[in-house]
Amino acid sequence: MVQSLSLIALAACFQQASSITDVGATPYHLILPVLRRLNAKQLSLLEENSPDLTPDSDDLWALLIEKDFPDRPQSTRRNLLQAKPMRMPNKELYMQYSKDRENFLEGSAQRLRRITQKLQREKSKNSIVPINGFIAEPVIRRRTLAVPRPVKPASKYSNNSIMGKAFKDVQNRLLMFGPSKRHDPYAAFNTNRIVQRPKIGQRPPAQRPVPSPVPSTSVASSNSESSNLQKQWSVPPGHGIYLLPPPPSISTLTSSNMKKCDSRESCRSPTESSATRPVPDTAYTREVRKRKAQSPLLESRRRTQRPKRLGLPGNRSLSPKNQSEGVDHQNKRDSLAELSTYPKSIRSSIFN
Amino acid sequence: MSLDYVTLISSDNHRFVVLKDVALISPVLRNSEEFREGETGQIILDIDAEILEVVVEYLHYSHKYKDQVDASVVPEFKIPTQLALELLVKADFLDL
Numbered sequence: 488m489v490q491s492l493s494l495i496a497l498a499a500c501f502q503q504a505s506s507i508t509d510v511g512a513t514p515y516h517l518i519l520p521v522l523r524r525l526n527a528k529q530l531s532l533l534e535e536n537s538p539d540l541t542p543d544s545d546d547l548w549a550l551l552i553e554k555d556f557p558d559r560p561q562s563t564r565r566n567l568l569q570a571k572p573m574r575m576p577n578k579e580l581y582m583q584y585s586k587d588r589e590n591f592l593e594g595s596a597q598r599l600r601r602i603t604q605k606l607q608r609e610k611s612k613n614s615i616v617p618i619n620g621f622i623a624e625p626v627i628r629r630r631t632l633a634v635p636r637p638v639k640p641a642s643k644y645s646n647n648s649i650m651g652k653a654f655k656d657v658q659n660r661l662l663m664f665g666p667s668k669r670h671d672p673y674a675a676f677n678t679n680r681i682v683q684r685p686k687i688g689q690r691p692p693a694q695r696p697v698p699s700p701v702p703s704t705s706v707a708s709s710n711s712e713s714s715n716l717q718k719q720w721s722v723p724p725g726h727g728i729y730l731l732p733p734p735p736s737i738s739t740l741t742s743s744n745m746k747k748c749d750s751r752e753s754c755r756s757p758t759e760s761s762a763t764r765p766v767p768d769t770a771y772t773r774e775v776r777k778r779k780a781q782s783p784l785l786e787s788r789r790r791t792q793r794p795k796r797l798g799l800p801g802n803r804s805l806s807p808k809n810q811s812e813g814v815d816h817q818n819k820r821d822s823l824a825e826l827s828t829y830p831k832s833i834r835s836s837i838f839n
Numbered sequence: 840m841s842l843d844y845v846t847l848i849s850s851d852n853h854r855f856v857v858l859k860d861v862a863l864i865s866p867v868l869r870n871s872e873e874f875r876e877g878e879t880g881q882i883i884l885d886i887d888a889e890i891l892e893v894v895v896e897y898l899h900y901s902h903k904y905k906d907q908v909d910a911s912v913v914p915e916f917k918i919p920t921q922l923a924l925e926l927l928v929k930a931d932f933l934d935l
């Protein structure tokens with residue numbers, strides 16, 4: 488069977504559909520299959536060239552909307568409720584949609600540019616840049632106290648270790664008791680003061696003159712006195728006894744010695760004190776000494792006596808003596824008054 | 840099969856002489872026989888000569904292979920593409 492000429496012609500047109508620019512007088516129904524294959528641009532061109540197609544080709548536009556904008560409504564209310572009847576509502580709708588899409592694409596290009604710029608800026612903020620020089624940081628001035636707080640000497644031990652804790656403890660005690668000369672357990676055996684005891688079976692060592700405990704700078708009158716005393720206390724031959732230096736008479740204590748004489752040093756003569764290990768003369772020790780000189784209370788207390796632990800209203804548990812409220816109100820008040828005279832730093836250290 | 844010929848006249852006065860049997864494949868041309876054309880033997884068509892030539896070619900082609908059952912033997916009838924559109928229209932007109 489031979490094919491019909493119409494079909495053959497139609498097939499030929501199909502193949503050349505994209506290059507059809509004008510259909511001329513071709514009736515719509517004949518060319519419809521060909522037109523269905525065209526896209527929006529071609530169709531609009533064709534309609535322009537051969538307007539005979541136009542009212543009927545609206546259906547084609549509907550098809551195109553369906554194809555290109557599947558998620559949008561096919562016919563909007565706007566189309567239906569036009570005051571002026573549109574000749575080709577679908578085509579108009581299609582044009583509207585395509586315009587919206589164009590605008591959106593333009594906007595999206597802009598948006599993308601903005602976003603990338605922002606990202607760039609963020610990146611550059613975090614990027615590492617070599618610096619040629621830098622502006623020095625402003626020096627932060629710390630308020631210096633009128634009375635500088637005592638700076639604890641840095642310990643090489645970590646605070647949490649036993650050594651560290653011991654160190655801290657010692658430092659705290661120092662605040663109460665002052666920088667002490669290291670307690671030398673063998674101070675009693677110091678040969679400067681005593682005559683050596685001969686061992687059993689041995690002859691006593693050669694007699695050495697007992698060094699004069701009184702300094703040469705003392706007053707001349709006192710010298711004779713001391714020498715008398717010395718004679719009184721002279722060592723009989725053959726015996727070695729422990730000789731204590733005579734207690735320094737009042738006259739021997741000059742004004743200069745008076746200052747240096749603390750309660751701790753009352754048993755020793757001034758020279759002795761200087762002979763023993765000297766107190767390190769740091770700013771800290773100077774401060775403490777100064778403060779001690781200022782506050783007579785500390786001096787009056789004996790070395791072994793600790794400062795009274797007072798129960799403040801909230802800390803009843805600390806001092807078991809002050810269980811009952813009625814007792815020791817007076818004492819408390821006094822003690823509190825006493826406390827207020829202490830310098831602040833020591834006050835704080837007592838209660839810590 | 841008579842040896843009658845009919846003349847198909849194009850719009851620009853080209854004459855195409857074909858056998859009557861061949862021409863009568865087209866139902867439109869067949870119907871025109873009943874009218875005056877049947878007497879004169881000339882059918883005037885408002886078709887361009889180029890297209891009419893292709894039409895005539897097709898008529899012969901179809902006449903040759905109209906009894907052919909085996910489709911693979913029948914060659915494809917090619918038409919020039921520039922005439923395809925108009926041919927479409929005319930073929931529809933002639934109901935070929």
